[in-house]
Amino acid sequence: MxxxxxxxxxxxxxxxxxxxxxxxxxxxxxxxPGYPPYNIERTGENAYRITVAVAGFSPSELSIVSKENTLTIKGEKTAEEAAKAEVLYRGIAARAFERAFQLADYVTVKNASLENGLLHVDLVREIPEAKKPRSIPISINAQAGPQVVTDNTEKAAA
The missing domain is CATH 1.10.1200 (Non-ribosomal Peptide Synthetase Peptidyl Carrier Protein; Chain A)
Known part of the structure; x- marks a missing residue:
């Protein structure tokens, strides 16, 4: 609190x-709370992977939404499956969850896959060309003094 x-x-x-x-x-x-547990991995220079442990959830019970630099992963079990059998001991949590991740600028979701009870969400940071740093070459002039820039617009107007 x-x-x-x-x-x-x-x-x-x-x-x-x-x-x-x-x-x-x-x-x-x-x-x-820390449910469900997750890992955040760096898989490349501008590539990341979020892995969420979602044992017992099917792809239809999971949703992934990316909106305004926020990635939200939700999981909700259907009530029908919970009522099928009497559970004597529950060690695998099957409660609904919502996990939100703040994404940096220019990070987009490329792929999501579910395998062996783990949800993998692949992210890529794609910086636009206009925002990338660019190298400016330095030229060496033979003149020792500063160059004078002339304005030719007055001559063109006359």
Whole structure:
């Protein structure tokens, strides 16, 4: 449980909504249980994989949604399967869950697969060409002094 309230900041600031939402979400995530367990792996220079342990869930019971730099994975068991048999001991959790991940800018979901009770979500960071750093060549001129740039627009107008 958090001991601070961000409500006055929402009323008195403009344009900082995302920052306060991240603070709210961080505080909520700290109190959230660790179900289902997950791994985040770096599989390449700009490639990542999130692996979530979803034993007992079928692909139709899972949903993956990517929206506004947030990846949300939900799992919900159908009520029919739970009522089929009397369970004497439940060691495999089959409760509904929702797990959200904050994605960096330009990170997109490329693939999702379910194998051996593990949901693998592959992510790729694709930076647009305009945002990539570019190398500027440095030329060496024979002149020792600074170059004078002339404006030819006055001559062209006359």
């Amino acid at each position: 958090r001991s601070f309230d961000l409500t006055p900041f929402y009323r008195s600031t403009i344009g900082f909504d995302r920052l306060f939402n991240l603070l709210d979400q961080t505080a909520a995530d700290a109190a959230a």
